[in-house]
Amino acid sequence: ETTATIIDGKSVAKQIKDEIASEISRMKETTGIVPGLAVILVGDRKDSATYVRNKKKACEAAGIKSYEAKLPEDSTEEEVLKFISEFNDDPSVHGILVQLPLPRHMNEETILNAVRIEKDVDGFHPLNIGRLAMRGRQEPLFVPxxxxxxxxxxxxxxxxxxxxxxxxxxxxxxxxxxxxxxxxxxxxxxxxxxxxxxxxxxxxxxxxxxxxxxxxxxxxxxxxxxxxxxxxxxxxxxxxxxxxxxxxxxxxxxxxxxxxxxxxxxxxxxxxxxPMTIAMLLSNTLISAKRVHNFE
Ligand code: NDP
The missing domain is CATH 3.40.50.720 (NAD(P)-binding Rossmann-like Domain)
Incomplete structure (x- = not known):
């Protein structure tokens, strides 16, 4: 028989998402600002498309505006970098997420490095990972x-x-x-x-x-x-x-x-x-928006 406590990620994630949604509405009421998350999807992997769809749905439910760039499998690295650079410069975008894995002809490192660390809500930028590893220095801006x-x-x-x-x-x-x-x-x-x-x-x-x-x-x-x-x-x-x-x-x-x-x-x-992974993505996006707009 089961003797272990079953850790119910689904219900914890729901609780966290509710907390985030109420924080976002408080932010919107006081500042008029809505957090935004941009997702970049390259290629037509079914699992990736499902993940992106779920992330979008969760954003909408929490009150986060979602932006999407969908590129064909045979896109060039430059094309992906162009979208990243646009999202980097767009003040309504607080988080940028590149759905992995990328097509094999692309260099994952080059692409992840291009995301501004202030918008790296996945926490995959080497600077954020490096800061996670080092103690007593600057803290990472985001944790994966x-x-x-x-x-x-x-x-x-x-x-x-x-x-x-x-x-x-x-x-x-x-x-x-x-x-x-x-x-x-x-x-x-x-x-x-x-x-x-x-x-x-x-x-x-x-x-x-x-x-x-x-x-x-x-x-x-x-x-x-x-x-x-x-x-x-x-x-x-x-x-x-x-x-x-x-x-x-x-x-x-x-x-x-x-x-x-x-x-x-x-x-x-x-x-x-x-379910916790998506909840943490929303959490990181909110953290980002709060940080740029000095909202506590
Ligand atoms: P990777 O394939 O990138 O890494 C797997 C790791 O497991 C490697 O470090 C590998 O070792 C190690 N490994 C593989 N086989 C063995 C073995 N027989 N014994 C010991 N170690 C082994 O996988 P990910 O980290 O991306 O994902 C891992 C799992 O988590 C997958 O099932 C994935 O679907 C799931 N996942 C779930 C998420 C969620 O939201 N819940 C999010 C991301 C992933 P080595 O380094 O030596 O190759």
Missing amino acids: CTPKGCIELLHRYGIDIKGKRAVVIGRSNIVGMPAALLLQREDATVSIIHSRTKNPEEIARQADIIISATGQPNMVKGSWIKPGAVIIDVGINPVDDPASPRGYQLVGDVCYEEACKIASAITPVPGGVG
Whole structure:
């Protein structure tokens, strides 16, 4: 039987979105300013189109004005850079998001570097990442949304991070690496497991808190988990399921059936970290608008 607390990301995300919506209406009433988010989508990947649509919908619901630039797969880097530069200069745009992955012929680094750090609501600009890594210096202007959402879930469920052993599985620039940096900032002792790690199970089993972002369905078995550990499962992995109308179902990186009997708290997939990512994007956009207009 399930003994773990199910960390309900969907309801926390809803609560946060409501908070953001009321902040935005307060801002609009006092200053007349409406936060704006520009999304750049290149190519016709179905999953990317879905993510962009969901982000737009969430913006509208919160009172954020959304702008979109849709470019064909065979666009040039210069064309993308031109849109970025226009959004950079547009005062009604407070956040710019380039939907990843970009087509292979484009240099992701060049494009992400072009976003003004004051509008880098994804937190992927190297300067923001560098500031996240360095302590006692300038703080990052934005923290990447998915890892920020993971930490927010821990906070909202009253889970202590300070002094805890945390293990992050995965070291990608968008999730694993910034998640490890954030946990360290929260005074956890952090280990990172990646594809070359020897005995990952042994390391994972030492964790009080596991954040997994590998894209490997059901990789983290019950035997990887210390009794009472807290599990944040970032993975969103489609696996074949002929019984489902879509022909597939979404599972996490963690074997939920086993983990929910051993962990003290766990995020489900879907309905865990996923909804938090969008909520944090709205939060970053609001932070940006408040910052430029000195609104508190
Ligand atoms: P990447 O593919 O960029 O990174 C995966 C990481 O996992 C790499 O660091 C890789 O190691 C590591 N890894 C892969 N296989 C293993 C293994 N067998 N053992 C140990 N480590 C392994 O993925 P992302 O970080 O972009 O995404 C990870 C997952 O999170 C995906 O399922 C994705 O769909 C999901 N996701 C969910 C989001 C949300 O909103 N909830 C947002 C973004 C992603 P190495 O570096 O050695 O290659």
